[in-house]
Amino acid sequence: MSKNKLASSVQSLQSSAIRELLKHSKMPGVISLGGGIPNPDLFDHEGLQIAADAVLSRHFGEAFQYGLSEGYPELRSAIGQICAERGIACQADDVVITSGSQQSLDILARALINPGDTVVVESPTYLAALQVFSLAQANLESVGTDGEGMKVDELEALVSRKTIKAVYIVPTFGNPGGVTLSENRRKQLVELSKRYDFVIIEDDPYSEINYTSDVFRPLMAHAKAIGNEENVVYTSTFSKILAPGTRVGWLVVPEWLKRAVVNLKQTTDLHTSTLSQLMTFEYLQTGRLAGQIALIRDAYRQKYQTFATELENELGDVLTFHKPKGGMFLWAKFNNGLNTTEWLAKTLANGVVFVPGEFFYCSNPDHSTLRMSFVTATDEQLKEAVRRLKISL
Amino acid sequence: MSKNKLASSVQSLQSSAIRELLKHSKMPGVISLGGGIPNPDLFDHEGLQIAADAVLSRHFGEAFQYGLSEGYPELRSAIGQICAERGIACQADDVVITSGSQQSLDILARALINPGDTVVVESPTYLAALQVFSLAQANLESVGTDGEGMKVDELEALVSRKTIKAVYIVPTFGNPGGVTLSENRRKQLVELSKRYDFVIIEDDPYSEINYTSDVFRPLMAHAKAIGNEENVVYTSTFSKILAPGTRVGWLVVPEWLKRAVVNLKQTTDLHTSTLSQLMTFEYLQTGRLAGQIALIRDAYRQKYQTFATELENELGDVLTFHKPKGGMFLWAKFNNGLNTTEWLAKTLANGVVFVPGEFFYCSNPDHSTLRMSFVTATDEQLKEAVRRLKISL
Missing domain, CATH: 3.90.1150.10 (Aspartate Aminotransferase, domain 1)
Known part of the structure; x- marks a missing residue:
């Protein structure tokens, strides 16, 4: 009833x-x-135990107290360094800590999507991203993939005839498809984003789990090379390289989006578990990652x-x-x-x-x-x- | 640009x-x-250290792994007991773990509010609740308070002339007003909710911090007494009685709302930090709360x-x-x-x-x-x- x-x-x-x-x-x-x-x-186990001991002995008060919505400052710096190693030049100030990639996507959807806005995804794409964009009442369209990842030519045909708000993509070792966007298509995609002025949501949980010696530069790095970094938002997580249970992920956001993202993070849950953030920070300090x-x-x-x-x-x-x-x-x-x-x-x-x-x-x-x-x-x-x-x- | x-x-x-x-x-x-x-x-400090040791020695694998969106089952049971002690008869199955009260409110707003729906708050009311309901594009109306809490007569005048979706209230030791809704007004409020069929969002972070020997029964208990429990959602948190940094709160939701709330929790951040949940659970096991x-x-x-x-x-x-x-x-x-x-x-x-x-x-x-x-x-x-x-x- x-x-x-x-x-x-x-x-x-x-x-x-x-x-x-x-x-x-x-x-x-x-x-x-x-x-x-x-x-x-x-x-x-050993590394996480070392981290837990460090948190409880060195950060007891702050680990259990409220923190800043953008995240623990020293963890933001450490993540800035991880991003730099992946080819993304960013400051600690560009990093917003989230409670995992899922929350990153939800916050982005809320920050960017008005009901009816078109979001383009790969076909197939990450199930939970579909849930997030559907909840934001986006109009979802999809573009096929092959062995080189998203067919960017198909995307071009689509964006040349209709306005889109964003493309959501897992460019490296994608879920579920397992495919990786080729370097050429990465260049093509960021150029399209520049020409047609849409946002690229680059979801990167897996790139460190590389079975090859090939290097796949993030879309954000490609975008910077052509002066289009304003149009790329990058999200990643410790879930697949450290542990998912702590729920610690992050966003790297351009300046125009930062205030909205931090406000939404605050409205959503104030901030990510300080305990989880400090565990992650102290784990990084062990040098074991x-x-x-x-x-x-x-x-x-x-x-x-x-x-x-x-x-x-x-x-x-x-x-x-x-x-x-x-x-x-x-x-x-x-x-x-x-x-x-x-x-x-x-x-x-x-x-x-x-x-x-x-x-x-x-x-x-x-x-x-x-x-x-x-x-x-x-x-x-x-x-x-x-x-x-x-x-x- | x-x-x-x-x-x-x-x-x-x-x-x-x-x-x-x-x-x-x-x-x-x-x-x-x-x-x-x-x-x-x-x-x-001592109790949290005991809890941390227990988590790392007994729950290592699960503390760092993905968990269920509704929360860690044994913590849900333990929370069910805390609720029972506060006068709320509920099952573990009625409890959904959230990342604190802020997230409880955000999830409820998303579950319940269509743009333009009217939500009535106390005047003054909790600032962050205003942010949540504004983000959901609710039409906010307010009802004054005095030494006995919300003026329920004013609310009655309001609901008798217009349809409202929900009343948001901190009935016990409210923030910011510090006031407590009197027993008579609690009865009046749940009766109004039954008569006019609106939802009461009962936000209860502070009731354990009672300076008196008076007992203030939750609205959910009053509602049950008159067969109106379907219309009350209860939220509380460990932030003020244990520690806020772990971000662990909860919702007690009626059956019709449960699936929506759990789906939203999943879409929002999959689940609350398992580490935080297990820390809370093991703390409760110490009997020190x-x-x-x-x-x-x-x-x-x-x-x-x-x-x-x-x-x-x-x-x-x-x-x-x-x-x-x-x-x-x-x-x-x-x-x-x-x-x-x-x-x-x-x-x-x-x-x-x-x-x-x-x-x-x-x-x-x-x-x-x-x-x-x-x-x-x-x-x-x-x-x-x-x-x-x-x-x-």
């Missing part, structure tokens, strides 16, 4: 498919390729190789995929027209879950696609998972 | 007056009556008495105030028409800051009011602060 009291924007929010999958993936004996979660066995990233990268690459090899050997005749150069996901497509959402019930019965691809599209879903995460399973489980997928066909 | 890209709702967000005041209050030698922050000298609350209550009451006595003695001829029965704030009014916003420059020059009252009104501000927090200053500083206020007249 009281449902008519809900705001209209909320009523369009879909219940989360991932929630249901997470339930399944915790059933005993089920091997999950479904989650987007990092491998907790790789968390740096680089080693931790190398550990994660090596472990994930090795799992990827095991998994990809097994998939090719066992399912190569029906399943095709682009080989990711990094990250946590393998995106594949059945060439026999199999509907993966329907198929999931069968694979679950055989003890393996994944995320059906259709949830990652804002329109025209390809029902024969699926996303598989290979980072939490052991090598043996990955091989067994492929065997279970095969017997489910 | 890019400012026209900001969403229209954001452009109306005022920059925060509190932000500026916090800067002033950190100037050397300045005594701050301005902040709404708890006294960090009272934080339970009741003692900690007693400590805070006694310390604040004693400071209040010192401050109120000094104010009456030194400024009683020009300043009047209702005596709060608990909480952290003393709200006062000059009876000589002094404009407190203009006066602040003078008191700052003399080394004392407060928050001018005008910021706590959504319309028709009373410029001769001010909010003073007495909980972080020492007794000597409180006396000195009054002396400095006096010489500023």
